[in-house]
Amino acid sequence: MTDPVVDARGLALGYGGRAVVEGLDLRIEEGEVVGLLGPNGSGKSTVVRGLLGLTPVLAGELALFGRSIDRFTERRRIGYVPQRQTVTGGIPASVSEVVDSGRLRSLRPRTPRERREDRARVAEAIDAVGLATSAHRPLAALSGGQQRRALFARALVSEPEFLILDEPTAGVDRANQQILADTLARVVEGGTTVLLITHELGPVERLATRAVALRDGRIVHDGAPADAPDEHHHDDDWHHDDHAEGPAELGPGLGLVGP
Amino acid sequence: MRIELLEYAFMQRALLASVLIGLAAPSVGIFLVQRRLSLIGDGLGHVALTGVAIGLVTSTSPVQTALVAAVVGSVAVELIRVSGRASGDVALAVLFYGGIAGGVVIVSKAPEGTPVNLDAYLFGSITTTTRGDVVAFAILAVLVLAVTHGLGRHLFAVSNDEEHARAAGLPVVGLNVALAVVTSITVVVSMRVVGLLLISALMVIPVATAQLVTRSFRATSLVATAIGLVASVSGTGASYYWDTPSGGTIVLLAVGAFVVLSLVTGVAARLRRSPG
Numbered sequence: 074m075t076d077p078v079v080d081a082r083g084l085a086l087g088y089g090g091r092a093v094v095e096g097l098d099l100r101i102e103e104g105e106v107v108g109l110l111g112p113n114g115s116g117k118s119t120v121v122r123g124l125l126g127l128t129p130v131l132a133g134e135l136a137l138f139g140r141s142i143d144r145f146t147e148r149r150r151i152g153y154v155p156q157r158q159t160v161t162g163g164i165p166a167s168v169s170e171v172v173d174s175g176r177l178r179s180l181r182p183r184t185p186r187e188r189r190e191d192r193a194r195v196a197e198a199i200d201a202v203g204l205a206t207s208a209h210r211p212l213a214a215l216s217g218g219q220q221r222r223a224l225f226a227r228a229l230v231s232e233p234e235f236l237i238l239d240e241p242t243a244g245v246d247r248a249n250q251q252i253l254a255d256t257l258a259r260v261v262e263g264g265t266t267v268l269l270i271t272h273e274l275g276p277v278e279r280l281a282t283r284a285v286a287l288r289d290g291r292i293v294h295d296g297a298p299a300d301a302p303d304e305h306h307h308d309d310d311w312h313h314d315d316h317a318e319g320p321a322e323l324g325p326g327l328g329l330v331g332p
Numbered sequence: 333m334r335i336e337l338l339e340y341a342f343m344q345r346a347l348l349a350s351v352l353i354g355l356a357a358p359s360v361g362i363f364l365v366q367r368r369l370s371l372i373g374d375g376l377g378h379v380a381l382t383g384v385a386i387g388l389v390t391s392t393s394p395v396q397t398a399l400v401a402a403v404v405g406s407v408a409v410e411l412i413r414v415s416g417r418a419s420g421d422v423a424l425a426v427l428f429y430g431g432i433a434g435g436v437v438i439v440s441k442a443p444e445g446t447p448v449n450l451d452a453y454l455f456g457s458i459t460t461t462t463r464g465d466v467v468a469f470a471i472l473a474v475l476v477l478a479v480t481h482g483l484g485r486h487l488f489a490v491s492n493d494e495e496h497a498r499a500a501g502l503p504v505v506g507l508n509v510a511l512a513v514v515t516s517i518t519v520v521v522s523m524r525v526v527g528l529l530l531i532s533a534l535m536v537i538p539v540a541t542a543q544l545v546t547r548s549f550r551a552t553s554l555v556a557t558a559i560g561l562v563a564s565v566s567g568t569g570a571s572y573y574w575d576t577p578s579g580g581t582i583v584l585l586a587v588g589a590f591v592v593l594s595l596v597t598g599v600a601a602r603l604r605r606s607p608g
Contacts, residue, residue: 170548
């Protein structure tokens with residue numbers, strides 16, 4: 074039997090010794106598509122940062138692929154799509170250069186064969202998100218939704234077994250949401266484990282096979298998406314992004330599983 | 333055809349040093365601009381001045397003491413930034429003022445009869461580059477280019493998105509320290525010809541000029557290096573004929589290229605937008 078992708082027991086995560094998330098018990102098995110729900114300040118981002126090794130474990134245990142987070146070095150097995158569009162705007166970096174940065178291995182020089190393989194994988198990842206014609210354009214010249222797709226390609230290019238997407242539809246117009254949805258559908262079909270962070274239930278209901286809801290740093294629901302607390306649909310403290318390029322509603326969302 | 337300035341050994345050395353600077357400065361500068369640390373070279377120049385002063389007072393090679401001071405300063409600033417004990421600009425301010433104050437105070441204690449001409453170190457002087465300097469600069473410049481090209485993809489990844497680089501397991505602190513060290517080496521390589529107060533300009537301005545016409549990081553790096561090389565060599569040559577300080581002449585040529593290209597690209601963009 075394979076180790077769970079994520080195994081957190083009594084986990085506390087936080088900053089400067091202050092716990093933001095406490096008593097978290099979360100087990101994610103291989104191939105699961107889990108939606109992590111919660112209002113702003115509920116601890117979703119802290120959980121993500123903990124899984125990425127960016128936030129220290131204050132108490133409890135956290136293992137990835139069967140290895141304690143302290144000893145987990147195979148970071149390439151995890152792909153991460155941040156919510157923010159991380160374009161510095163200083164130097165014009167092309168889409169293919171940014172995607173290529175997700176392919177980095179160790180510091181040692183690449184062999185010619187590895188160079189060829191890297192080039193092929195970068196082209197494939199860019200093609201998978203529908204940006205083949207923009208591969209050599211500066212990332213900063215693309216729309217917000219296209220930039221998110223490029224960062225999705227950067228996560229895919231390392232061929233991850235576990236993909237973490239932080240608010241993938243926030244600030245993204247309908248057309249780009251659909252392309253993201255189609256790409257993610259293929260990733261899910263390939264057996265990749267997915268953790269999808271969102272503040273809205275719409276896309277998760279359609280994509281996730283399981284929903285975990287956080288409130289004030291604790292899990293308040295872990296089960297079928299349809300059974301997730303209904304309050305989240307209407308509660309005013311659920312953040313609605315007002316930087317969206319298109320209509321505020323989710324449109325097609327990530328309609329990936331089932332009709 | 334005889335080129336007069338090549339007949340002088342000091343000019344040959346100055347031109348060789350300017351080639352090394354022209355190649356090295358933009359190669360490092362592109363990562364500094366990407367990380368919005370354009371002024372770090374300036375701060376390290378100030379710290380290197382303290383090293384120069386220590387060299388003058390102790391009758392040690394100022395290049396060696398400046399190198400030690402700049403490397404120690406750069407690593408300290410990086411570690412202060414990483415530890416979160418002070419913001420990047422506060423750490424930089426301490427470096428700026430502590431460095432120049434240290435240099436001025438220490439040099440005042442130089443033994444009587446020691447030739448002290450800080451201007452040559454601050455603004456560059458083509459007559460001061462020794463044979464030993466050229467050898468040391470060549471070794472250091474090769475080291476800088478080996479790091480910036482050998483680790484170029486990694487340095488780009490960290491400069492472009494440090495959080496993602498950390499999540500991907502890259503040795504971010506090590507890469508940042510490596511960049512800080514090659515920055516300080518570049519400052520020292522440039523101290524004879526460009527000067528400690530002006531080297532930052534040759535790291536930043538060719539990059540700023542190149543990005544006016546490029547669409548990728550790699551192209552920006554190549555074009556910036558070409559601009560840096562042309563500005564450095566032609567500025568050194570011009571300073572011989574015009575009898576001007578080499579550092580200021582090089583930087584003015586680089587600024588001139590930036591202004592001209594800004595105007596050209598601005599007009600071209602306006603023409604593209606205009607109807608018909």
